[in-house]
Amino acid sequence: MINGETPNGIYYHIRERNFTILQGENSLDFLNRITTNMIQKKTDGELNFTLLCGASGRIEDSLEIIFSEEGVIIIGLSTNGDEIRQKLVQGKNWNERINVLNGDDPLTFLTIFGEQLTEIAKSFNLEMSQDETNSWFERDSKLIRYNNTLPTSIDLILQTESLSNFFDSEVEKSLKISSINTWNKFCIDNSILQYNEIKSSPLPFECGLGHLIDPNKGCYPGQEIHARIESRGKQTKFITKFVANTQLQSGKYRSEDGKKIIITTVSIIEDKTYGIAILPTHFQGKHEIRINDNILTKLYIKSF
Known part of the structure; x- marks a missing residue:
């Protein structure tokens, strides 16, 4: 029993995220100038993870990139979306026509986790299979992802204005809001990083994100520091x-x-x-x- 919650319940947690939408022909080139690895355009929902670092090589945000009909959706862990968007804009050339849109208020990221998620998955027309693990799908104006965690979980990105309707639907009425204690245990058990792990601006190698550094990528903020650490083994x-x-x-x-x-x-x-x-x-x-x-x-x- 965790703070009065039954371990077999099905819970949801609204996650703190910043959202930025890029629109324009050169959005991908623009993004790749400042990220620590090369982002590839993927149309099958496959995941793209990268980092935004400062000149000191320290993490300013950990980003997930999704390609959708609306544009390139950038999801960050930092709680200061405006600051991250300002840094993104610094990579824009004067002659590029790219829209940088604030999605912090319009979009909400929530995770449903617990035992027996089959009925929840059916309500989203989502097949819970290994083949679909960690891939995003668009369903009824929502982005949905099934995760092979313990217990299993489903991530949702939906319009904030539709949240009340979402929780009023028949299946979703059974969901219970998770305490922060239960949510933290879920993240700890599944090695899920939160903003807590990056808010002290660690180097990527210090918080398990060294794999998001591409040593063969061209110049980006912090690249020289990362190369020096890797070559000298200074972690x-x-x-x-x-x-x-x-x-x-x-x-x-x-x-x-x-x-x-x-x-x-x-x-x-x-x-x-x-x-x-x-x-x-x-x-x-x-x-x-x-x-x-x-x-x-x-x-x-x-x-x-």
């Missing part, structure tokens, strides 16, 4: 999951030997804390560490 931090037999909050801690530990996301169940943390590489390969939380607390380390 100093890594991301991990942990369990502690006491209640902890997210925040900054010190290890027993004085190293800085950042706990980014936690879920507290009874007297245990499940969480995600960014640790110095000094601890890589260790199964447990001790941190100072008034008393010494042991973290049992699990791979991310």
Whole structure:
């Protein structure tokens, strides 16, 4: 039992996301000037993930790119969509005709998760199969994606103005709003990054996103820093999951030997804390560490 919720329930969580829609013939070229890897136009709903970094090489946002009839939809983790759009505009040449539209208010991203999602999937005409995992489909003015998580989940992007009608429909009436504690546990179990993991502006290699750096791509903000780190093996931090037999909050801690530990996301169940943390590489390969939380607390380390 988690905060009074039954583990077998079906829950939804409205996720904080920023949305930008690009319209114009050169939208893809424009986007590829500033991202850390090359975005390919895909019409089958296949996923495109990339990063937006600053000159220091540190992450400013983690982006998902979807190609739709409306244009190129950019979904970011950052809570400051206006700031991200301003950075996107910096990659625009003076003679390009590209519309950069704010989708923060018009669009909502929500995730449904729990056991027995078959009826929910049927209401979206969605076949829950391995072949469709992580691909977006357009259904009745919604973007829908089935995820092979534990428990299974369905992502939806829909117009914000249609939310009330969505929850009034027969099947969706059974959905319960998730507590942040339950949602965090779901993300921890499935190694899903949230804004918590990037809001301190880590380097991509420090939070499990190094695979989104293409060393063969041309110039982009932060490229020189990334190349230097890769060539010299200078990574100093890594991301991990942990369990502690006491209640902890997210925040900054010190290890027993004085190293800085950042706990980014936690879920507290009874007297245990499940969480995600960014640790110095000094601890890589260790199964447990001790941190100072008034008393010494042991973290049992699990791979991310």
